[in-house]
Amino acid sequence: MPSRAVGLGPARMLALMAELPTQLKNGFREGTEQTPPLPPGLRQVTVAGMGGSAIAGDLVTSLTSAETELDLQVVRSYELPRPIRAPGWLVAISYSGNTQETLHAYAEAGRRGMPRLAITSGGELGERAARDGVPILAVPSGGPPRAWVGFLLGTLLGALDAAFPRSNEARLKEAAQELSARWPELAEEGGLPARLAAAVGARLPTICAEPSLAGLARRWKTQVEENAKRGATFEILPEMFHNAVVGWDRAGVLDRSSRALLFLDWSGSLPQIRPRREYLMGLLQERKVPVVHVPLASLDHLGAILEGIAVGDLFSLALARQDGIDPMPTEAIDRMKAATGGGAPAAPSKRSRPARKRATR
Numbered sequence: 053m054p055s056r057a058v059g060l061g062p063a064r065m066l067a068l069m070a071e072l073p074t075q076l077k078n079g080f081r082e083g084t085e086q087t088p089p090l091p092p093g094l095r096q097v098t099v100a101g102m103g104g105s106a107i108a109g110d111l112v113t114s115l116t117s118a119e120t121e122l123d124l125q126v127v128r129s130y131e132l133p134r135p136i137r138a139p140g141w142l143v144a145i146s147y148s149g150n151t152q153e154t155l156h157a158y159a160e161a162g163r164r165g166m167p168r169l170a171i172t173s174g175g176e177l178g179e180r181a182a183r184d185g186v187p188i189l190a191v192p193s194g195g196p197p198r199a200w201v202g203f204l205l206g207t208l209l210g211a212l213d214a215a216f217p218r219s220n221e222a223r224l225k226e227a228a229q230e231l232s233a234r235w236p237e238l239a240e241e242g243g244l245p246a247r248l249a250a251a252v253g254a255r256l257p258t259i260c261a262e263p264s265l266a267g268l269a270r271r272w273k274t275q276v277e278e279n280a281k282r283g284a285t286f287e288i289l290p291e292m293f294h295n296a297v298v299g300w301d302r303a304g305v306l307d308r309s310s311r312a313l314l315f316l317d318w319s320g321s322l323p324q325i326r327p328r329r330e331y332l333m334g335l336l337q338e339r340k341v342p343v344v345h346v347p348l349a350s351l352d353h354l355g356a357i358l359e360g361i362a363v364g365d366l367f368s369l370a371l372a373r374q375d376g377i378d379p380m381p382t383e384a385i386d387r388m389k390a391a392t393g394g395g396a397p398a399a400p401s402k403r404s405r406p407a408r409k410r411a412t413r
């Protein structure tokens with residue numbers, strides 16, 4: 053059972069979350085400076101990772117699929133799908149560097165002769181990459197993987213910067229500045245994330261978003277799970293109109309008191325989705341299902357994603373506070389890793405970096 057003695061956990065997590073804008077800028081620099089030039093015509097990039105490391109891949113996929121010719125996909129498993137092969141690149145992301153699944157996929161990509169990159173704070177992945185002459189994009193260590201989302205996202209964006217029609221440097225800087233300016237208002241007691249958490253209360257949250265924000269919806273879910281130590285799900289529109297709607301149509305008294313739907317509302321959403329979205333809102337209103345709207349104000353896609361990360365992270369922290377839960381430890385994951393072998397947590401030393409050996413692949 054999660055500990056009720058929360059101590060300094062919420063304050064530590066809040067401080068880590070507040071680093072998001074700085075992490076983005078530092079990560080972007082690491083990615084652009086340490087990645088070899090992308091070969092002209094590179095089409096396939098696969099991100100191998102799990103949990104708090106893999107999420108950076110999902111968030112970046114939203115942007116690459118809308119703005120570049122890159123086919124970027126995230127593999128959360130031991131095995132790589134058969135069509136993934138050289139000259140496509142493999143980017144192994146493991147914050148600790150010790151995650152079984154990621155190490156397996158990294159080795160498999162090596163057997164397939166794929167150029168590889170490692171994004172890690174060290175561990176086994178850091179050692180293997182140094183031995184294999186694979187470029188290492190170094191993540192500072194200290195704190196849980198999910199608290200490094202800004203750095204991981206910035207690093208991956210930096211590594212793939214040349215695939216975008218224009219560099220993301222100025223855009224990222226601007227979005228990070230906007231985020232810093234909004235942070236005090238978001239983090240205050242009566243801020244948007246705290247109000248969202250109060251509206252959800254003890255209900256199971258289902259986060260709904262359209263495909264361009266799918267990675268963000270997943271991030272919200274996993275942050276609620278790991279920080280607040282409670283269940284959460286996510287749904288993607290328009291797919292949810294073709295299955296989940298059936299369950300919501302039958303929502304009864306129990307669902308109304310135990311579940312809530314959160315919609316990530318962004319002005320850049322697909323216009324085609326709107327009529328069906330309106331239809332769903334009408335249905336949920338009739339069934340008296342609690343619906344909570346999360347407005348994302350940024351007009352820019354990257355800006356909306358970053359804003360959504362900040363609001364979602366603070367929402368999960370507010371839920372943890374509400375429930376008297378320490379957001380920092382994830383003992384269930386540690387126990388699972390200890391019981392099944394592999395995946396030791398990252399070294400606790402603050403700001404240490406893995407040994408890096410510059411190389412060509």
Ligand code: PA5
Nearest residue numbers: 102103104105146147148151197
């Ligand atoms: O949040 C967590 O601790 C997990 O989701 C980890 O990120 C996951 O187990 C993978 O570990 P790592 O990020 O160190 O590769």
